[in-house]
Amino acid sequence: MNDSKQENLSSEEQPWTIQRLLDWTTEHFGKRDPDNPRLRAEVLLAEALRCERIELYTRFDTIPPADSLDTFRDWVKRHARGEPVAYIVGSKEFYSLRFRVDPHVLIPRPETEHVIIEALESAKAMPRSPLNIVDMGTGSGCIAITLAKHLSQSSIWGVDVSPDALGVARDNAETHALGDAVQWMESDxxxxxxxxxxxxxxxxxxxxxxxxxQGTVDTSVVDFEPHVALFGGVEGMDIIQRLAVAAADRLVEGGVLIFEMSPMIESRCRAVLDKTPGLNCVKTVNDYAGLPRVMVARRTG
Ligand SMILES: C[S@@+](CC[C@H](N)C(=O)[O-])C[C@H]1O[C@@H](n2cnc3c(N)ncnc32)[C@H](O)[C@@H]1O
Incomplete structure (x- = not known):
């Protein structure tokens, strides 16, 4: 149909081209959550059409086949009810690698890339080789696997209390052809x-x-992501406190503890490190939004 004929159609008669689907869905998602609605619409549509996001832009006038359209409409409804896009499409990118995710694991967040950046920097400065590295609370395995990709000489363990999470981590290690570069361990x-x-x-x-x-956390997080991955006791400090004490015992002299935290508990995390014998807080690292997000501590003699 030529442009002038299309312009004469009422909005109900307009064909559902890729462009129209994206525009409508972006507006729909934006009403509930203004954070990147276009990106979320594109990820869902690209996955429903089994193509790369960039390809959508070369096919704006195409009308998708009915089965893809049905899938997309179903996914749009699910996401509009709060289900995260990553669980719907079953994957999430982290540090330029794609990880399978399901509701047994936390969806990897961009903030966590700062843990990787700090770990690679610390590893580079260490005189020993191979290094022994543990990712405590590995979830999808995104940290352990990313480190294994960049530090191929190291011995790496990925630990989680959840056997279901470890199943996802093992799958991801296989997808990334890591063989047994990471040892997976179910442990508290x-x-x-x-x-x-x-x-x-x-x-x-x-x-x-x-x-x-809990009442202040977005329902798309609380209602869908595993609570064992989210909540660390009443103040969020339970696991961090235990981790600091364990790290003082488990790190070699000069070894480094790097952990993510919420900006709201920065001072409490510092206080924990200050009163843990054998650990010295080296620095706090800000995230992409400029908020304190990652703590680095060193084991002293
Ligand atoms: C915030 S998620 C992090 C997942 C992944 N590392 C990431 O960054 O996306 C925390 C993980 O710690 C695990 N976990 C909670 N308590 C634990 C414990 N006591 N020992 C080991 N893992 C634990 C949870 O099952 C969850 O997978």
């Missing part, structure tokens, strides 16, 4: 590790939301 912190095993680097994105703040 270091409980199942041999007493004499020590680490050069302990990295973690622990559960750090306080149950007291």
């Amino acid at each position: 912190l270091f409980e199942r590790f041999p007493d004499d095993l020590r680490f050069d680097l302990i990295v973690s994105n622990p559960p750090y939301i306080g149950t007291s703040e």
